[in-house]
Amino acid sequence: MLKKILKTVSVILILAQIFGCSKKDEEKNITYYREEAVSLPDDIIMFHDMIEMPNGNISILADTKTEIGRIFELNSDTNSWEVKNEKWESLENSVPFDEKFLEEDSGFASVLYNALLAESEEDASSLRPGYFVINKDGVIEELTLDLSEGYESEEYNLFTLMENYNKQLIGADNAQLIYSFDMNGNIKYINKDIKTLNTEIVKMIEIEDLIYTVLDNGEVYCMEPGSGVMAEGNNSVIEYLQCEEEDYTSYSLYKDPAGGKLYKLTKEALYCYDLGKKAEEKLFDTRFYDLKNGNNFQMLVSKDGTVYLSYILSSGEIRMSEYTYDKNGIEVRKEPLTVYSLTENYVLEKLVDAFNVEHPDTIAEVTYGYTSDDGKTKEDAVQLLNTELLSGKGPDIIIMDGLSEESYYSENMLKDLNDIIDEGHMQKIYSNMLHPYSKQEGQYAIPLGFQIYGIIGKKEIVNVFKDTDAFLGMIEAENTDFVISDYNLSESANILYAQNMSKCISDKNVNKENLRELFGYFKRIYDISGNSFGENNKNDSLFEYYETSSMDTAVQWIYYDNLPFVVAPYFNKDSFFAAKYLCDKEGYAQEYVSENGDLVYADKMVVSVSGQSAKDNEISEFLEFILTDGQDIICQSLQMLPSNRDKLSGLLVDQNHQEPYALSEFGYGDNPDMISIYGIPLNQTDFENFEKKLGTAKKQGNTEINVKDIVLKGAGDYCLGDKSLEDAVGNVTNQMVLQFKE
Amino acid sequence: MLPGFLGITVFVLLPYLDILLRSFNLNEYNRTPDFENYKIVIANEAFRLAVKNTFYFTGISIPLMVVLSLIIAYGISSYLRNSWLMAGIVLPIMMPVSTLVLLWRTVFSEYGFLNRISGFAEGKGIDWINSKYAMAVLIFSFLWRNMGYAVILWIAGIKSVSVEILQAGKVDGANGFQRFFYIIIPNLKSYFLCIVMLGLVNSLKIYREIYLIxxxxxxxxxxxxxHLFNNWFRDLKVTYLSAGAVIELAFLLTAISMFYIIFKKE
Incomplete structure (x- = not known):
């Protein structure tokens, strides 16, 4: 009997595996809090605090475009905001740092007093923070707070009020010293314990006559509010309050005035802790609500249990929502659309945030393969991604930067985007940029942005730029200090790589002779740099910090040091504008990196869709967004140029403003003389000429991370003397050959 | 027995069946097996190189391990009965791989200990791990780490040989050498099989050290x-990976079966 059961179970398991019973049902989620937006008064530019009035109405303390410290009360009958305080005229020329309610009719404000009246640099440098108790009737009282024990530079030290306990103003300064002042500004005590812990204060809250200070190292410090002496807090409260370091930007606390419940908002959820029952409850998961896109939360829970939250979106918009309990539960949106990027990508986050605001019914979430502080490596992240994809649980949208798109395509892991995206959107992308990702009439990825590389410098140097040997020869002959230094060594190597690497590999064969030549070039630029790394400062990867700043920053060295040339990538409009100014007005020349006469570009944010994803509608919405409105975010990003022809034109061309203007200022040292970098927008002719080159541009080859890493690492070993030229080239060749053989 | 069987089924047999199906391109859309992946894998230069290196490494390191550990075990059991020595021999097995990697970098890098004691000036020595001596370093690492358990097993085997037989041999005029070859070794066949099997499995784990270094x-x-399988997985060449894994398993099973049959016959 047992044997029969075993056989049956085995057969069932095997059959299940064969016929694939691992399909995932769509999940539906239930939440018990209904979210409703609360429209705020017009013209609010900063939201500081809120309080519940004795009559049950909500009051907020906010700044408008014209006035600071306005108290608005939401009339629950008329559902409109009414201004409740007189203007604080003596603060009208000040810039506020923070404002808090002390009681229903008074508040505390820290401002940069009369900052708007500063007319000169000298005036500006003499500004100091001012602290005031502000009343509804317009009366203000200045407090002189002695913060001299804190930060060394007193003018930069700022006291942040965190708790008002029995008319004691308790807070901390920049040095993490905790102060207690009375309402006249007299110091009651200073607590220096936190400063010694080398951490920062996240929040402070009074619970059962103790002050709990939440720190960003995950600990909670407890002290007696009256004396500032360290105290032993309630362990369960401490455990509840503990904050994971990455959480603190969304972390917010609120204690109800009756003292019975403590609310905590984190990135994941809103929790409630009953101080009497010592029980914690999760109220709702934040990912189902708009607030998950916000920062700088202010929280209030009214007597009837309604939760009010204000927050700021990444676009700068201030929002306020109320969350009311619905015992029947509300079916919320399905699983979020996951957008995967191997490494952290700020532009992607902004795109997703903007998409979520515009499409509240579809939640998109960014997930990263690895970040700078999670301890994972790129290899770990790729393995995990592949495992997830193979098991059918992968992300919906994948940003291919740093991944081998060819592998995913050849294994049928990607969808044909022609089936998802409107043809009209595709046609706006440069066709040569789409081409590398087109296979058999299908389009399996789209680059949202790109960058190019180039040189700006003296004409005689730029004219020989295409011939690397002659170019380096001229630099060596010039013998100008710092023309290549440790600041731009990696970037110079990157440019050499972009210009010469294609000669070293052809049809998956390595040309050792050309590779030797390339390594020779790396050695020459290293020698020109003056061997600044030397024997005592060896770096495992000599050339690893490239593409960190664009041409508009690199030209500083022309302005400051009068260098004969600079090389850098162009990944924002200012690069082009700076180049045009130097060429048209200062007699410099420019050239882009090219190969056989064709411009070379590198694409960025290459978007593809996982073949397993069933969220076609949501994906279509997201892709349409990033190819239309999202392109504006890419234009603003300063980290890449948009691959959309119209957006690129709109970004670079300004026919009506062809006069030079200051793009930015820079200076070095303690009291620098600031130098302006000038730029001129392109005109239509400039753009058309550039577009002719761009339209036939070739995607930079051999940019697979493995190949580039191997070559640059090998070159670094040779330059530092760790390996001979033959050994370095041989090693790199072997590694690349192995890779190609696979 | 049922839990164990279920565990093996779920975590070993079923995944292996999945790999087998993938290697023949069998899936919900294709019910006809084909050998395309096998042809591609066998013809692949990287695969051939990897197979050659793996065979070379296994073919040298396991016999060396067997012989050296037997000699050491015999020496310990006969002359140097010391528990501290035994503990010292087993110590390398317990060392974490990351520590081992650090140790080898210290010894075998171009600035390492080996270059210093062999007279190379600092910075001009051989990077042993990235040179033609890399395989020798690897074999040395394998032996150093894995001989311990082999010695323990050999000692257990040697001690299991009946004292009466040894004494009988001595009485019959056999010297130490002859007793070792004609009495002890024939009685160690099962231990030999076990050590070779374990050695084979452990030889495949050498990848961790190489990867970290x-x-x-x-x-x-x-x-x-x-390396090849890891890189194929990274590049999502799962069908090639599956075919390669099936080929490797087929070799292993063949080798193990042959050993088993030979020793069972005897």
Whole structure:
């Protein structure tokens, strides 16, 4: 009997595996809090605090475009905001740092007093923070707070009020010293314990006559509010309050005035802790609500249990929502659309945030393969991604930067985007940029942005730029200090790589002779740099910090040091504008990196869709967004140029403003003389000429991370003397050959 | 027995069946097996190189391990009965791989200990791990780490040989050498089988050390099957990976079966 059961179970398991019973049902989620937006008064530019009035109405303390410290009360009958305080005229020329309610009719404000009246640099440098108790009737009282024990530079030290306990103003300064002042500004005590812990204060809250200070190292410090002496807090409260370091930007606390419940908002959820029952409850998961896109939360829970939250979106918009309990539960949106990027990508986050605001019914979430502080490596992240994809649980949208798109395509892991995206959107992308990702009439990825590389410098140097040997020869002959230094060594190597690497590999064969030549070039630029790394400062990867700043920053060295040339990538409009100014007005020349006469570009944010994803509608919405409105975010990003022809034109061309203007200022040292970098927008002719080159541009080859890493690492070993030229080239060749053989 | 069987089924047999199906391109859309993946894998240069290196490494390191550990075990059991020595021999097995990697970098890098004692000036020595000596370093690492358990097993085997037989041999005039070869060794066959099997399995784990020292693309001489499989997984060449894994398993099973049959016959 047992044997029969075993056989049956085995057969069932095997059959299940064969016929694939691992399909995932769509999940539906239930939440018990209904979210409703609360429209705020017009013209609010900063939201500081809120309080519940004795009559049950909500009051907020906010700044408008014209006035600071306005108290608005939401009339629950008329559902409109009414201004409740007189203007604080003596603060009208000040810039506020923070404002808090002390009681229903008074508040505390820290401002940069009369900052708007500063007319000169000298005036500006003499500004100091001012602290005031502000009343509804317009009366203000200045407090002189002695913060001299804190930060060394007193003018930069700022006291942040965190708790008002029995008319004691308790807070901390920049040095993490905790102060207690009375309402006249007299110091009651200073607590220096936190400063010694080398951490920062996240929040402070009074619970059962103790002050709990939440720190960003995950600990909670407890002290007696009256004396500032360290105290032993309630362990369960401490455990509840503990904050994971990455959480603190969304972390917010609120204690109800009756003292019975403590609310905590984190990135994941809103929790409630009953101080009497010592029980914690999760109220709702934040990912189902708009607030998950916000920062700088202010929280209030009214007597009837309604939760009010204000927050700021990444676009700068201030929002306020109320969350009311619905015992029947509300079916919320399905699983979020996951957008995967191997490494952290700020532009992607902004795109997703903007998409979520515009499409509240579809939640998109960014997930990263690895970040700078999670301890994972790129290899770990790729393995995990592949495992997830193979098991059918992968992300919906994948940003291919740093991944081998060819592998995913050849294994049928990607969808044909022609089936998802409107043809009209595709046609706006440069066709040569789409081409590398087109296979058999299908389009399996789209680059949202790109960058190019180039040189700006003296004409005689730029004219020989295409011939690397002659170019380096001229630099060596010039013998100008710092023309290549440790600041731009990696970037110079990157440019050499972009210009010469294609000669070293052809049809998956390595040309050792050309590779030797390339390594020779790396050695020459290293020698020109003056061997600044030397024997005592060896770096495992000599050339690893490239593409960190664009041409508009690199030209500083022309302005400051009068260098004969600079090389850098162009990944924002200012690069082009700076180049045009130097060429048209200062007699410099420019050239882009090219190969056989064709411009070379590198694409960025290459978007593809996982073949397993069933969220076609949501994906279509997201892709349409990033190819239309999202392109504006890419234009603003300063980290890449948009691959959309119209957006690129709109970004670079300004026919009506062809006069030079200051793009930015820079200076070095303690009291620098600031130098302006000038730029001129392109005109239509400039753009058309550039577009002719761009339209036939070739995607930079051999940019697979493995190949580039191997070559640059090998070159670094040779330059530092760790390996001979033959050994370095041989090693790199072997590694690349192995890779190609696979 | 049922829980164990279920565990093996779920975590071993079913995944292996999945790999087998993938290697023949069998899925919900294709019910006809084909050998395309096998043809591609067998013809693949990287696969051939990896197989050659793996065979070379296994073919040298396991016999060396067997012989050296037997000699050491005999010496310990006969002359140097010391528990501290035994503990010292087993110590390398307990060392974490990351510590081992650090140790080898200290010894075998171009600035390492080996270059210093062999007279090379600092910075001009041989990078042993990235040179033609890489395989020798690898074999040395394998032996150093894995001989311990083999010695323990041999000692257990030697001690299991009946004292009466040894004394009888001595009485019959056999010297130490003859007693070792004609009495002790024939009685160690099952231990030999066990040590070779374990050695075979452990030889495949050498990948961890190589990967930590030399990354995804080490020197050609120490590019093993696991490197290839790891890189194929990274590049999502799962069907090739599956075919390669099936081929490797087929070799292993064949080798183990042959050993088993030979020793069972005897």
């Amino acid at each position: 030399a990354g995804e693309y080490p020197d050609e001489d120490i590019y093993m099957l696991q």
